Amino acid sequence: MVAVKSSSKLSRRERTNLSRGLLFISPWLLGLIIFTIYPLIYSIIFSFTRYSGFRRPVWLGMQNYTRLFSDSLFWLSLGNTLYYVLWAVPIGIVVALLLALAMNRDVREVNVYRAILYLPSILPTFALAFIFIVLINPQYGIVNIFFSLFGVPTQNFLSDPLGAKNVIIVLAQLGAGNAALIFLAGLRGIPATLYDAARIDGAGVWRRFYSITLPLLSPIILFNLITALSGGLQIFQQAYIMTNGGPNNGTLFYMLYLYRNAFAYAQLGYACALSLVLFVIGLALAGILFSVAQRFVNYEMVS
Amino acid sequence: MATQVMDKKAVATDEMTRYRRRARLQHVMQTAIPRLFLLIMCLIYAVPFYWMLSTALKSTSELAEFPPALFPRTLHFENFVLAVTKIPFAVYFGNTLLITLLTIIGSVLANLIVAYGFACIEWPGRDKVFYIVLATMFIPFPIAIVPQFDMFARLHWINTILPLVVPHFFAGAFFIFMLRQFLLQIPRELLEAARMDGATELQIMWNVILPLSRPALAAVALFSGISAWNDFMGPLIYLQDDLKRTLAVGLQVFRSTHDIQFNLLMAASLLTVLPLIILFLFSQRFFIKGVTVGSIK
Amino acid sequence: MSVQWWLRKPYAVLVLVLLLSLLLGACGNHAGPKEVVFWTSVTDDIDMQAQRDIATAFNQANPTLHVRVVPEPSTGIGDSTALITSVRGGVGPDAFLMDRFTVGQQAALGLLADLYPYTSKEQNLTGQYLPFAWSETQFQGHPYALPMDTDARVLYYNKTVLRAAGIDPAELDPKNGPIKMSKLKELAFKVNHKDAHGNYDRVGFIPWFGQAFHTTWALDYGAQFFDNKQCQLTPLEPAMLKTFTMYHDWSQALDFQKISTFTATYQPANALPSQNPFYSNHLAFKIDGDWDLSSIKQYVPKLDYGVTYMPVPDDRSTPFTWSGGFAMTIPTGASNPDGGYRFLRFMAGPEGQRIYTKETSHLPTWKALLDEKQLYDPGHLFFARTLAFSVSRPPLPVGGQISDELASVQDKVDFNTASPKEALQEFYNRVQPQMQQYCPFKLEGWSNPYK
Structure with a gap:
């Protein structure tokens, strides 16, 4: 829109570039209107109504929004989700980066590692959930055996609202394969000559990581951060399958609560209001992240 | 004299082998830490797969044992046969494959084109429009389900694979963003040089950018393929004819209201993910090779 | 040159694929007028087999109708996404086997057809069913489902x-x-x-x-x-x-x-x-x-x-x-509701429930079947007896x-x-x-x- 308004002042070159650019992004623009803008307008309208998805909607004005602020489960689920995002996103980036760096090493059997590390990203979530049992079984689980070495009594992490959230955060790391693969593709894009030159200059492993890998990988890190944020805010499946929001609503994440309202309670109007609030929160967080990160992101290859 | 030469040679080779041995030792030492790390991570990451496999090979009575046995006492390979014959596996497999292949084609093509528009052409307002792309990543998925279904129903696309495939030909925020980040890393000089030579934008995209972004495109193919293959909600609501269903939906046969035939479910699930493992191994080639951007500069 | 490029490379493939999938999709719509589309949310193989057998028996007894059984697995307890979307889109089934507990809620939403026009023509249908099961199908005094199986x-x-x-x-x-x-x-x-x-x-x-x-x-x-x-x-x-x-x-x-x-x-x-x-x-x-x-x-x-x-x-x-269990319903806007009701009546009636009880060892809600001892395992008889004391959740x-x-x-x-x-x-x-x-x-x- 900004572009169109000022197009009269554009030079000829800019104008041809504009039309070329718009031509290239036209599939997305079309998809945006059909698959995103239309549903979005639809849900904005319905967020002001009581609507079951079936009979005629009843106009409520701002009632859904005022209800939201006095809804204890809205706040609880928002808190749970933010807690999850705050821990799972940074941990996820570090784990994925470590995996990618390790997979990028010149080790003969690296193909095998890479395949195994990616395996959980292919498997259905209910299979991943099994690692729960192996790791945190109060009697046979590795975690409890480890803790009991230090005299900590065995405990059932899933019976504690905070513990259950932490378990889901740890479990989410099994899905690090996707982000790691993107990092790996980024690492492969860094010219080896840069490292060779640095090595000749006597730079150590850490120095090379800080002055070559990290800056050149920064666009990819930003990408993984933003997608992890968007995924983290919409965390749903793990809790849906494993804990169904419990114990004591400790893993009732925002999307789970939204989903219940939309499809189990048939309160589509309220669910739309919940969606839009999550959308706004997501945009705000992404905006902060983007503007902070943009300063550190380096798009040009430097030699 | 002769012995002297021999001695010198012997010394030289001795030194060579010693040097080589030292080098090899150094390499082993340097890779020891990453190796150990990878080994431990692999042990953890392999647990779910191992559990699926061992469960798939257990007999029904063995499933009830407590604590659960790590290895099945006898290997019940017939579970795989049973699993395949209980559902029209070949039909579901074909349906899933068609949807997945079309999704991959759509995703790779559309996202490459759009990402090129966002990364390789400088047009006024580009970055502002790009923020809209990012913004769409934060729209929660449930709000789209009902309006999209209404739309596809009006188009009479229910019971066809179109609602599952066509949207991918319009690109998506995740992949646009991902490819853009990669394309922005490609030196601008390459683009400028090609433009000087009179190449059209499409030619540049196809001949210059495409070969350089193969790892990223492989990732697009892989991720879109996996999500299409495992998608449950989409096929469930859009494909209502039993024989048009996909594997992910078909697996529900092993679940009843109160019980699950876990060994058969696991056997069928393993067969279901097998093509994905193959897809991964295939795309892995692109990740290993990497790109040789540096050499051009 | 440029035009050829446009055609030759990516878009050509895109257009082709689109056309191909359009073609594939076009072959999908051939619903006959006498077909009764039956969705079931009970999709494990034993129950599917029993439902297919019931459909076959029904088709034999009613040559003018043909029941097509479609498994429609539930995505979660009380989740009726598939039903809501398809009824809205006008592509819903003529009969639907669903969790009886949710009948009240779905009826309140307007997703289910009121069966009163059909049941009121029958002789004492209410009395044929176990009272707790029948009461669970009621919404505002009208039946919106016929009870199927039950449990204890x-x-x-x-x-x-x-x-x-x-x-x-x-x-x-x-x-x-x-x-x-x-x-x-x-x-x-x-x-x-x-x-x-x-x-x-x-x-x-x-x-x-x-x-x-x-x-x-x-x-x-x-x-x-x-x-x-x-x-x-x-x-x-x-x-x-x-x-x-x-x-x-x-x-x-x-x-x-x-x-x-x-x-x-x-x-x-x-x-x-x-x-x-x-x-x-x-x-x-x-x-x-x-x-x-x-x-x-x-x-x-x-x-x-x-x-x-x-x-x-x-x-x-x-x-x-x-007790809980399942119930047969007709979704709103079904294209063949009359055929749907005939199938409902068959499946939830003595013929269908007899097959179902025998094959799945679920308990029936059709009272007379509780006396047919040969339908039950000896271990199951105690459960059948307790049904006399049973109550359902409030609809x-x-x-x-x-x-x-x-x-x-x-x-x-x-x-x-x-x-x-x-x-x-x-x-x-x-x-x-x-x-x-x-x-x-x-x-x-x-x-x-x-x-």
């Missing part, structure tokens, strides 16, 4: 564990009538045993394990849930308070965290359904449904166990159980939310983060506004006889 909950006791704790299992014989809550507590605490680390390795009874949960106890204590006159939920009625006071007392006496550790050890989250402390001789009593019989037969055929009536409050001696339009919110109350009381009264008040504050939109509403045909 009983008290299972593990004789091995009881003997190890010095209790004679003969005490529990159903001949002695249902066990009182105080007696059960006394026996259960005799069984409890802890290992050297202070963790339970043997437990008597857990009132929140298996089919023992908020609604089970609320019905057992005689909860009415709803006041027709005021159109109000009744969270603070004595039965509700008794239920959650019971939870409070047991969770305090047993130590909720210790029991969590016990269940997580012997039946971890996401464990196989076959891994169960009752099966592995670590738990003496559990409340479970008749379907557990087939699981025991399948996984632990040698288990030494018995079944008796559900425990009852101390001031009552009538046996009690509650309220906000049933799903009531269930989730009661689970919250139960958690809060178990974790001792709120008193039963506080938690129930919060339950009311959350659910009543949702109920309000259906007022005036009358829960007709349903009442809990155990008040």
Whole structure:
């Protein structure tokens, strides 16, 4: 829109570039209107109504929004989700980066590692959930055996609202394969000559990581951060399958609560209001992240 | 004299082998830490797969044992046969494959084109429009389900694979963003040089950018393929004819209201993910090779 | 040159693929006028086979109609996404087998057709069904479904564990009538045993394990849930308070965290359904449904166990159980509702239910079939008998939310983060506004006889 308004002042070159650019992004623009803008307008309208998805909607004005602020489960689920995002996103980036760096090493059997590390990203979530049992079984689980070495009594992490959230955060790391693969593709894009030159200059492993890998990988890190944020805010499946929001609503994440309202309670109007609030929160967080990160992101290859 | 030469040679080779041995030792030492790390991570990451496999090979009575046995006492390979014959596996497999292949084609093509528009052409307002792309990543998925279904129903696309495939030909925020980040890393000089030579934008995209972004495109193919293959909600609501269903939906046969035939479910699930493992191994080639951007500069 | 490029490379492929998929899609629509499309949300292979057999029998008996069975797995309890979307899109089925408990809610949404125009023409159809099952299909006094199968909950006791704790299992014989809550507590605490680390390795009874949960106890204590006159939920009625006071007392006496550790050890989250402390001789009593019989037969055929009536409050001696099950409905806007009803009547009538009972060992809701002893395993007969004492959950339009919110109350009381009264008040504050939109509403045909 900004572009169109000022197009009269554009030079000829800019104008041809504009039309070329718009031509290239036209599939997305079309998809945006059909698959995103239309549903979005639809849900904005319905967020002001009581609507079951079936009979005629009843106009409520701002009632859904005022209800939201006095809804204890809205706040609880928002808190749970933010807690999850705050821990799972940074941990996820570090784990994925470590995996990618390790997979990028010149080790003969690296193909095998890479395949195994990616395996959980292919498997259905209910299979991943099994690692729960192996790791945190109060009697046979590795975690409890480890803790009991230090005299900590065995405990059932899933019976504690905070513990259950932490378990889901740890479990989410099994899905690090996707982000790691993107990092790996980024690492492969860094010219080896840069490292060779640095090595000749006597730079150590850490120095090379800080002055070559990290800056050149920064666009990819930003990408993984933003997608992890968007995924983290919409965390749903793990809790849906494993804990169904419990114990004591400790893993009732925002999307789970939204989903219940939309499809189990048939309160589509309220669910739309919940969606839009999550959308706004997501945009705000992404905006902060983007503007902070943009300063550190380096798009040009430097030699 | 002769012995002297021999001695010198012997010394030289001795030194060579010693040097080589030292080098090899150094390499082993340097890779020891990453190796150990990878080994431990692999042990953890392999647990779910191992559990699926061992469960798939257990007999029904063995499933009830407590604590659960790590290895099945006898290997019940017939579970795989049973699993395949209980559902029209070949039909579901074909349906899933068609949807997945079309999704991959759509995703790779559309996202490459759009990402090129966002990364390789400088047009006024580009970055502002790009923020809209990012913004769409934060729209929660449930709000789209009902309006999209209404739309596809009006188009009479229910019971066809179109609602599952066509949207991918319009690109998506995740992949646009991902490819853009990669394309922005490609030196601008390459683009400028090609433009000087009179190449059209499409030619540049196809001949210059495409070969350089193969790892990223492989990732697009892989991720879109996996999500299409495992998608449950989409096929469930859009494909209502039993024989048009996909594997992910078909697996529900092993679940009843109160019980699950876990060994058969696991056997069928393993067969279901097998093509994905193959897809991964295939795309892995692109990740290993990497790109040789540096050499051009 | 440029034009050729456009055509030759990516877009050509795109257009081609689009055309191809359009073609593929076009071949998909050939619904005949006499077809009855039947969706089922019960999709495991035994039940699918039984439903296909019923459809075949129906097709033979009714040459003018043809039933097509379509499995429509549910994405979750009470999740009717597929039904809502397809009814809206005008592509819904003519008959749908769904969880009977959700009929009230779906009818309130307008997703189901009122069956009164059909049932009113029949001779005493109501009387043919078990009363609790029939009452669950009612919404505002009209039937919106025909009951299909049902189930029953009983008290299972593990004789091995009881003997190890010095209790004679003969005490529990159903001949002695249902066990009182105080007696059960006394026996259960005799069984409890802890290992050297202070963790339970043997437990008597857990009132929140298996089919023992908020609604089970609320019905057992005689909860009415709803006041027709005021159109109000009744969270603070004595039965509700008794239920959650019971939870409070047991969770305090047993130590909720210790029991969590016990269940997580012997039946971890996401464990196989076959891994169960009752099966592995670590738990003496559990409340479970008749379907557990087939699981025991399948996984632990040698288990030494018995079944008796559900425990009852101390001031009552009538046996009690509650039942769920499925029901046949016609979604709104079905293209062949008349054909749909004929199939409903067949499948939920004696012909269909007889096939279903025989093949799936579910219990029927068609009363006369309960007398056909050859349909049941000997072990199943006791369950069939308990159906005379059974009650269903109240068919309220906000049933799903009531269930989730009661689970919250139960958690809060178990974790001792709120008193039963506080938690129930919060339950009311959350659910009543949702109920309000259906007022005036009358829960007709349903009442809990155990008040």
